Amino acid sequence: MSRVGIFGGTFDPIHQGHMIIAEQVAQALGFARVIFVPGGVPPHKTASSVKAGPEDRFDMVEAAVEGNDKFSVDRVEVDVGRPMHSVETVPLVKERRGDPGDEWFFVSGADEVSNLLSWREPDRLLEEAAMVAATRPGYDISNLEHLEKALDNFDRIIPVECTRVDISATGIRRMLAKGESVRYLVPEGVYEIIHDRGLYGARKDEDEKQRREGSLSWRKEA
Numbered sequence: 001m002s003r004v005g006i007f008g009g010t011f012d013p014i015h016q017g018h019m020i021i022a023e024q025v026a027q028a029l030g031f032a033r034v035i036f037v038p039g040g041v042p043p044h045k046t047a048s049s050v051k052a053g054p055e056d057r058f059d060m061v062e063a064a065v066e067g068n069d070k071f072s073v074d075r076v077e078v079d080v081g082r083p084m085h086s087v088e089t090v091p092l093v094k095e096r097r098g099d100p101g102d103e104w105f106f107v108s109g110a111d112e113v114s115n116l117l118s119w120r121e122p123d124r125l126l127e128e129a130a131m132v133a134a135t136r137p138g139y140d141i142s143n144l145e146h147l148e149k150a151l152d153n154f155d156r157i158i159p160v161e162c163t164r165v166d167i168s169a170t171g172i173r174r175m176l177a178k179g180e181s182v183r184y185l186v187p188e189g190v191y192e193i194i195h196d197r198g199l200y201g202a203r204k205d206e207d208e209k210q211r212r213e214g215s216l217s218w219r220k221e222a
């Protein structure tokens with residue numbers, strides 16, 4: 001029997017804040033695996049607030065998890081191609097990726113967990129998978145009283161203290177639009193995809209490519 005985490009998100013783009021909570025939650029709770037599930041268009045975000053297409057966001061998540069044997073990506077939401085609620089996604093991922101006896105957890109940031117009452121069927125979701133509330137700067141998980149009152153399965157919510165990293169996808173998109181560097185805020189492979197494809201208004205010129213290749217060849221020689 002192993003513990004498996006499902007980490008759903010828009011990942012528009014995936015960034016180091018996501019990677020750090022995936023790693024630290026996996027360690028704290030002894031996960032054998034973490035399955036990242038990039039969303040199509042999530043029901044709580046309007047289509048226009050999602051800036052990169054599902055395939056680009058999927059490729060970025062794939063690049064981010066490369067090299068970590070515990071981490072993988074699942075295409076289920078991308079392939080379904082319509083907004084999906086976590087209560088629909090989790091059973092599908094369990095069916096596709098699970099082994100008998102696996103114990104399932106849904107990983108989420110504290111900001112999302114405190115809004116859990118606006119999700120579809122939160123109690124049923126908590127039956128399908130325990131929910132991990134990873135700390136995030138600016139959000140208080142010490143006060144979840146409103147959830148305790150409303151949810152039968154409140155005891156299936158597990159707060160996990162993570163290194164607080166104040167990075168958001170919104171902030172990264174803003175920086176790129178202003179021509180600022182987001183290097184090291186996102187994994188290297190994600191940074192490359194953003195610039196190769198000119199996502200979020202990122203520079204897609206030869207200078208940027210040469211600058212990157214210069215430092216990449218330095219990395220290979222080291």
Ligand code: ATP
Pocket residue numbers: 008009010011012017018021107108109110111112134135136137165166167168169170171
């Ligand atoms: P946006 O700024 O576009 O809302 P985001 O940075 O919150 O995006 P999502 O893809 O929506 O990224 O996040 C997926 C999950 O990761 C959510 O549960 C969110 O709470 C959590 N998360 C994102 N960034 C952080 C962070 N820096 N620290 C902790 N949790 C985070």
